[in-house]
Amino acid sequence: MNGNTELAELLLNAGADTECKFLYHQSTFRSAKEDYNRWNKLYTMFPPPDAWGRTPLHCATKEGHVEIVRLLIKRKADVNIRDETGITPLLLAGSAKNNTSYECIVTLLVDAGADVKIKNLVTDTTPLYHAVILKSKHAVSTLLKAGAWLSIGSCYQTELHEAAANGSLDILEAFFNDPRITVADINKTDAYTRTPLHRAALGGHKDCIKALLNGGGSLIGSMKLSKESVMDVIFAHIPRPADFVKEIFDSKITKTSVRHQEGDSIKVTLDFSVLAPHGKEQQMEVLWSMFSAATEKEKVTLLQHPLIEAFLHLKWGKIRPFFYLLIATYTTFVLCLSVYIVLGIHNAGKFPTATYIFRILVFLTGGSLAIHASIQFVLSIRKHFFRQHELWMNLTNTILAVVIAISGFSNTKGLPAKSYEDLPEWTLHCASLAVLLSWSELMLLIGRSPSYGYYALMFAAVLQNILKVLLTFVCLVIGFALSFSIQFHGFEEFSNPWHSIVKTTVMMMGEFEYSNLFKATADEQLTRLRLTSRIVFMGFIILASIVLMNLMVGVAVSDIQGLQEEGHGRRLEKQAEFIRQFEKVISVKIIDSKWFPGLIGHYLRRRGRIHLKLMIQPELTGYRSYDGKNTKKLPLELVESIMSMATNKYKSDDVIIRNVSLEEIMEALKTVLSNNAERRITR
Incomplete structure (x- = not known):
């Protein structure tokens, strides 16, 4: 318990039992008053463990004493010994306040044959779960090599949930490099229907989100309580979410060079799986959740991304x-x-x-x-x-x-x-x-x-x-209308406030009828306030007819000049809405029923699906899908935009590679080769 290696070795040499268990009876600490001081001192020196039946290896592991653990293992201590609650030493690893020795202890116990699949019956946690919580990639890799794998906790969460929530990218990569990983593991939901992607987005961990998406993570699904989708969480918890989503879409456009007899050619591959993680089903759900989460400006901008377009x-x-x-x-x-x-x-x-x-x-x-x-x-x-x-x-x-x-x-x-x-x-x-x-x-x-x-x-x-302009200046129009209803009360057009508002709005277009309003005869005085009416009328001409109308014309013209880009995005939005509604209609159960004509149902479903891989070849100025059927051409402007993005991305990657030193490249190559060797051994 105190980490005294020399004394522990001396006791072992003298015949001390490595499997002796801590079994103080609770009545020991309820002694007579005269023995209280003696037993209280003993209690202070040797505090009882959380559970009875623990061995010295339990104590040394919990306190983080590496040399004691090594000594006990050397003396054949049972590394899978359980206390009365079923806890083994490996489950206690990492409990010390200073966890610098944690990785060494895990390695010693695993090498000695500790059961890496053991589970805490109280907390439903495993040694692998503890390693993820402590953000130890070395311990995670050690446990995975020994056979440990993802487990389901008390709230149905897995180690991937915790790694994503902690932003542990290196640990996520360790799981992704394991051949046992599946898409179902990556999209596993907890008790609150949160996937690892949800947890990573809630923590604002961009790199983890990208890694999960590259591994097959799905952007479809919402949390049980708040009903927030992954897109909702991304746009709520990540700074500049539109730029981040653009980066994700950019990564799905890749460029490759193909060599043949005529020379080298370039192919650009578009991967739509991030938009349709369920394959042929629900291909518009990701875009629909993006529409719900993004602002109008962000929506128009993202819709014009080459991948989405x-x-x-x-x-x-x-x-x-x-x-x-x-x-x-x-x-x-x-x-x-x-x-x-x-x-x-x-x-x-x-x-x-x-x-x-x-x-x-x-x-x-x-x-x-x-x-x-x-x-x-x-x-x-x-x-x-x-x-x-x-x-x-x-x-x-x-x-x-x-x-x-x-x-x-x-x-x-x-x-x-x-x-x-x-x-x-x-x-x-x-x-x-x-x-x-x-x-x-x-x-x-x-x-x-x-x-x-x-x-x-x-x-x-x-x-x-x-x-918008009229609503902003409606007070001005109402003011002039009520003023005219007083000054020109004798005219039918201004006989009541409502007629006056209509007539004033018409006058804004230039129909002033000045000669009719200000005519004067000897036998009728239609306008009693001649001086005030002319002043107000002149103010109306200047403010409403000239300033306000020119303002509306200027706003309209200025918006039309920049409307082409926005209009393109709006048109794509309307098309996306129609496509999503069509998908929803063909997904109703009645289409799959025996009463619905099978040929029509098959035709509708086939019309609502596309292949999730697209290959563009500049020499064809179009595309060829992987199935080789129904070859068509994309718009030339869209092809040029995709090629430009892929070329710029390739150049930026090339610059990054040139800035890396030879030593770093060699280290990365060694890591890749070692991982491949480990996979072959595992298989």
Whole structure:
């Protein structure tokens, strides 16, 4: 216990038993009062262990006395002796306050045949778990070579969880170099459904995250309590998360040189497995979790990364026919709704047969699109639920259309209306809003297509900026409107505050009607406040008409100049949303049921999947997938971007290699060779 090697050896030479056990009876410390001082001194000198039945080897190991451990092992002490709770000396290694001797003791015990798979029955921990907690790579390697492996703790955590939480990259690499490691081990969840990736991200350990991803770690999955995905944790706990995620995506673009008879050629390989860790299933879940975690600016930036853009391009090429089918359906709906409104309102009672036919078409197409919009709501990101403006518009106009089709443009008595005046006001309101929103939604839907997307996005961006400016200066407009309602009270346009606000907004466009407002006749005085009204009117011209309108035009023009890059990202986002919704729809259980046609189900699933390896060859300005089928070309700009990134990465790696000394290269080579030799011996 005190580390006195000479005295221990003397006692052993005199016949002391290495297996003698500490078995003080508890009544020993409840002696009579006259013996209290004597027994208290003994208690101070030799404090009882945590459990009875421990041998000197237990005590020496726990206190970290290397020479005592070596001496006892030399004298044939049992290294697998257990105390009354089942604890062996190896489980006590590392318990000392000073753990400098820990690695030596573990090596001595393992070499002497200690059981490395022993488990603490109280804490469910193993010697390997203790080595990970103490961040000892040497001890971990020693235990792994002796046969130790990952175990499940009391909270279902493994040693990989603890190594990731501690940021122990060297220990993670020791596990990854072991041939027994599997992807299931790397993605094992604890009692809180946290994977090692979650634990590494919570600790902000970037290198560990990269190592886990390279080993097959999955970015899919969320924690049990907070419902946070790995992406959520990365964006919450790592500084400049967008740059870090870019580094991860950059590492999945690799460049290789191929030699053949005509000369050397370059191939760039794109690995999409980080985006689709489950293979052919749930290929959009990682991107969807990134959308939920990132800000709008980060999202637009990351979407334009060559790896993601190539991934979305391939996915979009697979499901493009379904998108065009949606546009065709929506176009049919909009046209049928427009014709139905024209027949039912502007030609009420004149064409009953045609009106009935288009009424049925509106009900069918509008009902189908309303169901589609409802599914989109269910599958949308809860975090951005109230910001899904397009979804709200889609659901609103389809529901209004269905309501109009059900009502059938009937009068208050339930009979078909014969004229415009017979129609109820609520029907006219619904029809007016439905036709406006449907055509607007069609414009936004076309905005997802690669050819016309920029123009629709430009319109949406300009509209958004103008609304922001108007909301910012709405107080100014209201102030002028109320002032005009007082000064020009005699005019119908300013007869009440609401009419005055509408007229003031129109006047901002330049329709001042100065001569009508300030005309004066002998028999009527329409404007009593002639001096004040002219001053206020001049202020309105300067502030609202000139300054505010030019401000809105300037904001719109400046945004359009920088909209091409942002618009490209927005278009990719819309495409990603449509792809994810398509994946969710084809993943429902009804498609796999025996009642659903097998050929259609197989076709849908095949359309929703892509291969996770892509090989680009500059001489082909395109790509060739590993299966050699369906060879197509990527956009030339995207190919150039990928090649440029791979070339720059290759140059930077070359610079790093040149800066490394020869001695460091030799040491690294020795390490690789020794690891390969150990693997062969293990096999």
